[in-house]
Every structure is written in structure tokens, then in C-alpha cells.
Amino acid sequence: MKRILASLAAVVVLTAFLSGCVQKEPAGENIVFTGVIEQINDSSILVSTTDDVSFDKASVSYADNMEGLDFNLIIGQMVKLTILPQIAESYPVQVKAVKIELVSEPALSDPEHPNFTASFFRADSYSNNSQEYIMANAENADKLIISSARHLPVFLIDDAAALNDFISAGSEHYQFDVEYGEDGSFADAVKKYDDSFFAENRLLIVYVQEPSGSIRHEIKDVAINDGTLMVTVGRKVPEVGTDDMADWFIVLEFSKVATAKCTGWDAVAE
Structure with a gap:
């Protein structure tokens, strides 16, 4: 019986290792941080964080109950993200957002002034x-x-x-x-x-x-x-x-x- 239980435990550990992604235990409360959008995909965005959090980049997908956006997502925007406490440990970390708020638009580059x-x-x-x-x-x-x-x-x-x-x-x-x-x-x-x-x-x-x-x-x-x-x-x-x-x-x-x-x-x- 002990051998069976040990084998089952080994299978569980091996499965988690092969998945390449171990879930942190829920902390119980949503996490709020700010980040700059680097990439926009069909169902997620990639952000680099600007707050003191445990990760520097995050792939942010959208939770089923996420609030609707009142602005268009643009690369370079700074956004405030409220995410579920579950964080998938990979690089970048994978999280789900329940709210995304606009903090600021991308900074415009200095214009050129051609002669005319x-x-x-x-x-x-x-x-x-x-x-x-x-x-x-x-x-x-x-x-x-x-x-x-x-x-x-x-x-x-x-x-x-x-x-x-x-x-x-x-x-x-x-x-x-x-x-x-x-x-x-x-x-x-x-x-x-x-x-x-x-x-x-x-x-x-x-x-x-x-x-x-x-x-x-x-x-x-x-x-x-x-x-x-x-x-x-x-x-x-x-x-x-x-x-x-x-x-x-x-x-x-x-x-x-x-x-x-x-x-x-x-x-x-x-």
C-alpha cells in the first residue's frame, strides 16, 4: 500500500514538473498593480510591471467576470490591473484580470520639423x-x-x-x-x-x-x-x-x- 501511495505521489510531482507551470496557492484577495502594455493579443496582453511586485512581466488574460473596458488598448499605455490571486509561475507569469483601468496614454515622440x-x-x-x-x-x-x-x-x-x-x-x-x-x-x-x-x-x-x-x-x-x-x-x-x-x-x-x-x-x- 505504501508503495502505491509513493508511486501516486511521484506521478503528481512529475505531472506538475512536466507542465512547466505550478500554481501558487490563492492568497484570498485580488492583487492590484500597474504596468505598461508591451504586446496585445486576441485574448491577453503582455505588460511590464512598474510597481514593487514579485514579477517584472505578466501575461494577462481576461477573467470571465472582468469589467468591460471604456478605452481601447494601445501598446505603450500604462494601466492599472486588478487580477485574481492565482499566479501561474512561468516567465512571464500568467494571471487573469478582473479589471483594467487606464492610467496614461503612451508618450508621444518629439516631432520632426522638415524644411519647406x-x-x-x-x-x-x-x-x-x-x-x-x-x-x-x-x-x-x-x-x-x-x-x-x-x-x-x-x-x-x-x-x-x-x-x-x-x-x-x-x-x-x-x-x-x-x-x-x-x-x-x-x-x-x-x-x-x-x-x-x-x-x-x-x-x-x-x-x-x-x-x-x-x-x-x-x-x-x-x-x-x-x-x-x-x-x-x-x-x-x-x-x-x-x-x-x-x-x-x-x-x-x-x-x-x-x-x-x-x-x-x-x-x-x-
């Missing part, structure tokens, strides 16, 4: 479908419908053929060949951008519609953050102005090297 040259051209609309044309072709069309900021449509031009297509199609809606003031027409001004220019440079064209032709613009900032180049356009609004609508096309020149990592293009009015 800007030119401003007025070219008013004469088509009833001009806004549809803008919405259909803007790089940032998804940000133009509903937003807390006033996003401005932008158009990325990487070669002379694309510029010619933009002028040709846009001329059906805007007076690209009409001269306003001393700057000449928009169509004439952009003829200087040829294949030689586009070999090392690109254009970003920002469209602005104003309720008065007296309003002017300036570029307040250009920054690249997390792969998106953002242009901030300042508006110079006089105390007294005309009541005519005005459409403006702001042409910004950038080096392709300086903007090589950009995957998004956007603009906002300040």
Missing part, C-alpha cells in the same frame, strides 16, 4: 460639384467629415504627371487659369515643377475655402509625428473684409528625403 517652401494661390470655384471633387481626391478625406478640429483637404503630388492630372481635373471646378493680384494664375505658377524638381522633391497642396476674399493665410507649423506630416495653417482675418467666397490652394515644397518615412498627410486650420 510655401506659396499661396487663389482659384475660386465655378462648379456646383467642386466640393465633391475635393472630398473624392483628398489624401485625408476620412478626417474631413466629423472632427473636433477643422481639418483641411490635402493633395500629395509626387511627380509631374500627377501634377498635370491635378491641374487638368481641378480646372473643371476651379479657376486655375485666372490671375488674382500679382501672383499670376495657379496653373501658370506650377509649371516650374518639372521632372527635375520631382526627382528629389514632392508637393503637398492644401485647400482652404474662406467666407471672405480678404482673409489671408500663413503656415504656422509643419511637423512629422508617428509617420503623419501635419501642416498647421494660420488665418489672418481683418476687422473689415469683403463678403465674397474665396478658394485657396497652398503649395508646399518638401524634400523626398526629409519626408521619406511619412505614411499620412494632413492639415488643420488654427
Whole structure:
């Protein structure tokens, strides 16, 4: 009988050893700690701990009774986790969360500020479908419908053929060949951008519609953050102005090297 009991005990120990994961006895109370999200999986997250706990990393799965999240999980967030007392001893330890709360969002990296040259051209609309044309072709069309900021449509031009297509199609809606003031027409001004220019440079064209032709613009900032180049356009609004609508096309020149990592293009009015 003793031999049978000893054999059973050996089997239990061997099974626990082969599983590679021994459960700590429940402490009776849930454990609370903070951590930074390093990885997000379908049913778990990997966090590195920032509190003085007995482990430095944890694979956190979701308990059946976990409270619903009121935020989206993002790598780099600091979160406060309430977990069940059972901790599976592996590396990283495996735990189950009953509550995850947001402490802080990921820190943003310092933005880059590429050099640029800007030119401003007025070219008013004469088509009833001009806004549809803008919405259909803007790089940032998804940000133009509903937003807390006033996003401005932008158009990325990487070669002379694309510029010619933009002028040709846009001329059906805007007076690209009409001269306003001393700057000449928009169509004439952009003829200087040829294949030689586009070999090392690109254009970003920002469209602005104003309720008065007296309003002017300036570029307040250009920054690249997390792969998106953002242009901030300042508006110079006089105390007294005309009541005519005005459409403006702001042409910004950038080096392709300086903007090589950009995957998004956007603009906002300040």
C-alpha cells in the first residue's frame, strides 16, 4: 500500500514538473498593480510591471467576470490591473484580470520639423460639384467629415504627371487659369515643377475655402509625428473684409528625403 501511495505521489510531482507551470496557492484577495502594455493579443496582453511586485512581466488574460473596458488598448499605455490571486509561475507569469483601468496614454515622440517652401494661390470655384471633387481626391478625406478640429483637404503630388492630372481635373471646378493680384494664375505658377524638381522633391497642396476674399493665410507649423506630416495653417482675418467666397490652394515644397518615412498627410486650420 505504501508503495502505491509513493508511486501516486511521484506521478503528481512529475505531472506538475512536466507542465512547466505550478500554481501558487490563492492568497484570498485580488492583487492590484500597474504596468505598461508591451504586446496585445486576441485574448491577453503582455505588460511590464512598474510597481514593487514579485514579477517584472505578466501575461494577462481576461477573467470571465472582468469589467468591460471604456478605452481601447494601445501598446505603450500604462494601466492599472486588478487580477485574481492565482499566479501561474512561468516567465512571464500568467494571471487573469478582473479589471483594467487606464492610467496614461503612451508618450508621444518629439516631432520632426522638415524644411519647406510655401506659396499661396487663389482659384475660386465655378462648379456646383467642386466640393465633391475635393472630398473624392483628398489624401485625408476620412478626417474631413466629423472632427473636433477643422481639418483641411490635402493633395500629395509626387511627380509631374500627377501634377498635370491635378491641374487638368481641378480646372473643371476651379479657376486655375485666372490671375488674382500679382501672383499670376495657379496653373501658370506650377509649371516650374518639372521632372527635375520631382526627382528629389514632392508637393503637398492644401485647400482652404474662406467666407471672405480678404482673409489671408500663413503656415504656422509643419511637423512629422508617428509617420503623419501635419501642416498647421494660420488665418489672418481683418476687422473689415469683403463678403465674397474665396478658394485657396497652398503649395508646399518638401524634400523626398526629409519626408521619406511619412505614411499620412494632413492639415488643420488654427
